[in-house]
Amino acid sequence: MGKKVLIISSTPRAGGNSEILCEEFARGAAESGNDAEIVRLREKKIGMCTGCGTCSELQKPCPQKDDADDVAEKMIAADVIVLATPVYFYAPCAQLKAFLDRCCARYEEISGKEFYFIACMADSAKSNMERTFETLRGFTDCLDGATERGCVYGTGVWKRGEVRNTPALRQAYELGKRV
Numbered sequence: 001m002g003k004k005v006l007i008i009s010s011t012p013r014a015g016g017n018s019e020i021l022c023e024e025f026a027r028g029a030a031e032s033g034n035d036a037e038i039v040r041l042r043e044k045k046i047g048m049c050t051g052c053g054t055c056s057e058l059q060k061p062c063p064q065k066d067d068a069d070d071v072a073e074k075m076i077a078a079d080v081i082v083l084a085t086p087v088y089f090y091a092p093c094a095q096l097k098a099f100l101d102r103c104c105a106r107y108e109e110i111s112g113k114e115f116y117f118i119a120c121m122a123d124s125a126k127s128n129m130e131r132t133f134e135t136l137r138g139f140t141d142c143l144d145g146a147t148e149r150g151c152v153y154g155t156g157v158w159k160r161g162e163v164r165n166t167p168a169l170r171q172a173y174e175l176g177k178r179v
Helices: 017-031 068-077 094-105 126-140 167-178
Strands: 004-009 035-040 080-088 114-120 147-154
Touching (some): 004 017, 004 068, 017 035, 017 080, 017 114, 017 147, 017 167, 035 068, 080 094, 080 126, 126 147, 147 167
Parallel strands (some): 004 035, 004 080, 080 114, 114 147
16 A cells, blocks of 8 residues: 655745656656645745744644645645755745744644655755755654655756756656655
8 A cells, every 4th residue: 555645845936946856756656656745835825933832832723724734734644745845045945944833733743754855956066955954854853753765956956947957857756656
């Protein structure tokens, strides 16, 4: 029986390089008999955490009424979670960071998951992407039983579609196949 794979694409740019890699990962995962779903954060309404303390101090659901809890529910139901982002100033984009911050109310329920990270940036130095992945690891380090399974480094890409001419395209597909 296949795994339930949730791919969270945070690019604000439709058809952007990180989204192309998400689609390849999904294609590989589906070809291996897994159920792969891509959630595009740009299509969701997700407010920033206000630090109100309702979830942490009062142990109640987040009072914001938006799409964050629906996406968190999908994370809880998934076996595998892929976090994908374009890199802005060597960090994940604001859309992904805002969503991860909103997981505070449900993070204890996101346990025992396998994680993959996908990122794309104009800089060609792969080592500079580690800062981005370290930020994502800051999230997964707070989760019980989270296991990092792989990273896709889409480096040296700026214009939409450039990632199609890099090894990252094949790497995303192959990682998806190995889920």
